[in-house]
Amino acid sequence: MHSNSARRRLLKAGAALAASAMLAGCGFHLRGPQPLAFSTLHVSASQFSDLGSAIRRKVELSGTTTITEDASKAEARLQILANERGREILSLTSSGTVREYQLTQRIRFRLIDSKNTELIPPTNISGQREYTFDDEEVLGKEQEETLLYRDMQADLVQQIMRRLAAYRRPQ
Incomplete structure (x- = not known):
């Protein structure tokens, strides 16, 4: 035994x-930071916005590219063409009150070089999250919504960074 x-x-x-x-x-x-094909980048989104600061942080973490606030000195320019958020009702209770919401965020961007040549054409990326709503927990649900938007935006910034990292200069 x-x-x-x-x-x-x-x-x-x-x-x-x-x-x-x-x-x-x-x-x-x-997966760690991925190198980008350009040494300087200008980001059109304000550095004081959530999206602008998140993109700037990720680019700085790449280790190969620095952010410049002067677009004329940038080797490449990331233009944020649209950043839209939305909230739709998904379902209602039998009494007609909201039971579930769907949050959406859509970002449209493009990458151009210093000569205004498109390196990445206008591209749409989007995300969505769903959550249940309860009228008795309004404050908590507002905080949950804020966290869901923040999480969704982090995912979208990661998608932008992957697309920037995938760009390679023509030989």
């Missing part, structure tokens, strides 16, 4: 070792 439990422990340890070796060998690594 004692040898069976020792054998089981040995098999479990061997399986754990094999699984960790396979995971290490597959090339898995966490």
Whole structure:
């Protein structure tokens, strides 16, 4: 009986070792900042807006590109053409009060170089989140809505950064 439990422990340890070796060998690594193909970037969104400051932070974290507030000195310019938020009713209770909302955010942007040549044509990205609403918890639901918008915007900024990182200069 004692040898069976020792054998089981040995098999479990061997399986754990094999699984960790396979995971290490597959090339898995966490996604970090991705280098951008230009050394300076101008962002048309205000540095004081949530979207503008989030994009600036992500670009600075890339380690290869610096933000310039002077568009004429930028190697590339990220133009935010639209940033729209919306809220729609998804469902109502039997008494006619709102049960669920759907939040949406749509960003339209393009990337141009210093000669106004389009590097990335106008592109739409959007996100949506849904949440249940309760009239008795209005303050808490307003905070939840704010957090959902913030989370959605973070996702959209990540999408913009992936598109910027995917751009490569023609050879």
